[in-house]
Every structure is written in C-alpha cells, then in structure tokens.
Amino acid sequence: xxxxxxxxxxxxxxxxxxxxxxxxxxxxxxxxxxxxxxxxxxxxxxxxxxxxxxxxxxxxxxxxxxxxxxxxxxxxxxxxxxxxxxxxxxxxxxxxxxxxxxxxxxxxxxxxxxxxxxxxxxxxxxxxxxxxxxxxxxxxxxxxxxxxxxxxxxxxxxxxxxxxxxxxxxxxxxxxxxxxxxxxxxxxxxxxxxxxxxxxxxxxxxxxxxxxxxxxxxxxxxxxxxxxxxxxxxxxxxxxxxxxxxxxxxxxxxxxxxx
Numbered sequence: 001x002x003x004x005x006x007x008x009x010x011x012x013x014x015x016x017x018x019x020x021x022x023x024x025x026x027x028x029x030x031x032x033x034x035x036x037x038x039x040x041x042x043x044x045x046x047x048x049x050x051x052x053x054x055x056x057x058x059x060x061x062x063x064x065x066x067x068x069x070x071x072x073x074x075x076x077x078x079x080x081x082x083x084x085x086x087x088x089x090x091x092x093x094x095x096x097x098x099x100x101x102x103x104x105x106x107x108x109x110x111x112x113x114x115x116x117x118x119x120x121x122x123x124x125x126x127x128x129x130x131x132x133x134x135x136x137x138x139x140x141x142x143x144x145x146x147x148x149x150x151x152x153x154x155x156x157x158x159x160x161x162x163x164x165x166x167x168x169x170x171x172x173x174x175x176x177x178x179x180x181x182x183x184x185x186x187x188x189x190x191x192x193x194x195x196x197x198x199x200x201x202x203x204x205x206x207x208x209x210x211x212x213x214x215x216x217x218x219x220x221x222x223x224x225x226x227x228x229x230x231x232x233x234x235x236x237x238x239x240x241x242x243x244x245x246x247x248x249x250x251x252x253x254x255x256x257x258x259x
Contacts, residue, residue, distance in 0.1 A: 001071060002095040002120040003036075003088075004103040005152050006059065007186040008066040011216065016059040016119065017104040018072065020052075022097045030075045031094065033057045035068045038158045038184060042084040045091075066186040069121070069154055070103075071095070088156040090123050112219025117212055125208060126156040131246050132204045132211060134226045136167070139213035140196045146216040147191040149202060153209035155183045163206045165189065168249055171199040175256040183207055203249045 006016040021027040033048040048070065051058040059070070073080065073092035080091055095101035105119035132151075140147045151165065160182050167177040176195050181187045181204065189202075202211055215222040235241065 001090050001092055001123045002101050003069040003071050003123065003126070003154055004105075004119050005069050005121060005154070005186060006064045006066065006105055006119070007107075007150055007152075007188070008064060009188055011109075011146065011148075012107050012214075012221075013061040013110060014064060014108070015061055015106040016064060016070065017106065018057040018059070018070065019103065020055055020057070020072075022095075022101055023099070027054060028074070028094070029054075031072050032075055033059075033070060034073055034080070034091070035070050036088065037065070037068045038160060040084075041158055042086060043088055043158045045080050045083055045085070047081055067160075067184060086158070088123070088126055088154075095120075107214065107221060107223055109216075109219055109221060113216075113221035115214075115221040115223035117223050117225065121152065121154050121210060126154045128208055129206055130208045131206070131249070132202070132209060133242070133246055133249060134202045134211045135198075136191060136200050136202050136213075137196055137198050138226060139215075139222075139224050140191055141215045141217070141222070142193045142196050144193070144215040144217045146214075147193065147196065148214040148216075149189040149191060150212040150214060151181060151187040151189060151202075151204070151209050152212065153181070153183050153185060153187070153207050155207065158184070160184050163204065165202060165204045166249075166253060167191075167195050168201050168203050168252055169199055170201055170245075170248070170252075173252050173255065175253060176200065181207070201249065203246075205250075205253070 102118040165179040
C-alpha cells in the first residue's frame with residue numbers, strides 16, 4: 001500500500017488530491033480516506049471528512065497537517081477506524097498497483113506560482129532504516145530566491161526522534177552544513193545558494209525518506225525529487241557502488257568530527 005502526505009510552511013500553501021481509481025480499473029464507490037497520526041506514542045487511525053466527488057478526495061490547506069499521513073481503504077475495512085496501533089500496518093491492498101498509485105500534492109504561493117508532486121510513500125519503505133544520498137545541484141537553482149528540500153520520513157513505529165542530515169562536498173571531503181531532522185515529520189530545509197554546486201550531496205543518517213526539491217523565483221515555483229543513486233548507475237554492481245559512496249560519506253562525517 002501507499003501512504004500520502006502534505007506539508008505546512010510559512011512560505012507556501014498546499015492541497016492534496018487523492019484519486020478513487022487506478023489504471024484499467026473502474027472507479028470504486030466504496031473507498032474512504034483515512035489518516036494516521038501519532039498520539040500518546042501510538043498510531044491513531046481516523047476517517048477523513050473532506051470535499052470529494054466520484055473521482056477524487058480533496059484536502060485543502062486549512063485542514064492539512066504536515067505530520068499526518070493519509071491512505072485509502074474500503075468501507076469493509078472500517079475495523080481499523082479509531083483504533084490504536086503500535087506499528088503502521090498494510091491496512092489495505094487497494095493502492096498496490098503497477099505503475100505506482102499516486103496522489104497529487106499541490107504547492108502554491110498565495111499570489112503566484114503553482115507546482116505539483118506525486119506524493120506517495122510506499123509501505124515497504126516505512127519498515128527500513130538507512131541513509132539517503134541525493135545530489136543537490138541537479139534540482140536546485142542558484143538564481144532562485146529560495147531553495148528548499150522538503151524531506152519526508154515515515155517510519156512504522158509511532159516515534160518522533162531526532163536524527164541528522166548533512167550537506168557534504170564529496171570532492172573536498174568536508175561537511176558544509178548539518179541539519180537537525182525529525183522522524184515521522186515533513187522536514188523543511190533551507191538550502192543556501194552558496195552550497196549549490198557539483199559534488200555536493202544531501203545525506204541522512206539512520207532514517208530513509210523522500211527529498212523533494214522546491215525552488216522559488218519571485219512568484220514562480222518548481223517542485224521535483226531525485227531518484228535513488230543506484231538508478232543513475234548502469235553497472236551490475238551498482239548497489240555495491242552506492243554502498244561504497246555512502247561509506248565514504250560516513251568517513252567524511254567522522255573525519256570532520258561531526259556528531
């Protein structure tokens with residue numbers, strides 16, 4: 001299954017649109033939209049009451065919370081409603097599809113630009129720890145007024161704990177910047193333009209997530225994400241190469257005495 005997410009920011013507004021259909025399948029009239037939120041160190045499941053039509057659920061900015069996550073389930077699966085869970089579960093199979101089932105996260109400025117992102121987070125990814133290595137120069141722009149990384153982590157345990165992200169210059173072997181991040185949170189990171197150049201990577205320690213790049217130029221927006229590093233490597237040992245790259249990042253952090 002897939003979870004969907006949104007965000008709150010003083011710079012942007014956002015809406016989330018979740019479809020009631022998938023490729024080559026009829027529209028389901030028995031789907032409901034649920035949200036999971038952490039309360040008292042447990043996941044609590046609630047039904048979302050929002051504007052909807054026969055094709056979509058519409059979550060508007062005024063009701064969105066950055067840390068809530070959303071998912072689709074059938075009316076027949078209502079046994080999960082108002083329950084508390086020690087771990088996220090694969091609550092419904094509806095969003096198991098090929099290609100991936102996606103929603104639409106719309107980011108917009110009060111007086112200007114609009115951009116969108118697919119906003120899906122696979123359930124399998126919530127069960128894993130690890131690190132993310134993402135080159136920032138591919139999708140950030142020095143000419144922009146503002147550059148951000150929205151880093152979304154969803155972890156299956158109902159915990160909000162601190163971990164760290166870094167900007168690392170791989171060639172110079174130095175840590176440029178260290179960020180305090182939180183699990184089960186949409187983290188908003190401001191990227192200073194002086195760090196946008198080749199060989200600079202955004203790297204996280206211990207928690208996986210989805211880095212989403214946002215560029216603001218006056219009243220215009222651009223919104224995109226990178227793919228995992230192994231998708232850029234064509235050799236048969238690509239996973240070993242990526243693991244070696246991440247090992248180098250850990251060495252650089254250690255050498256820079258960054259804890």
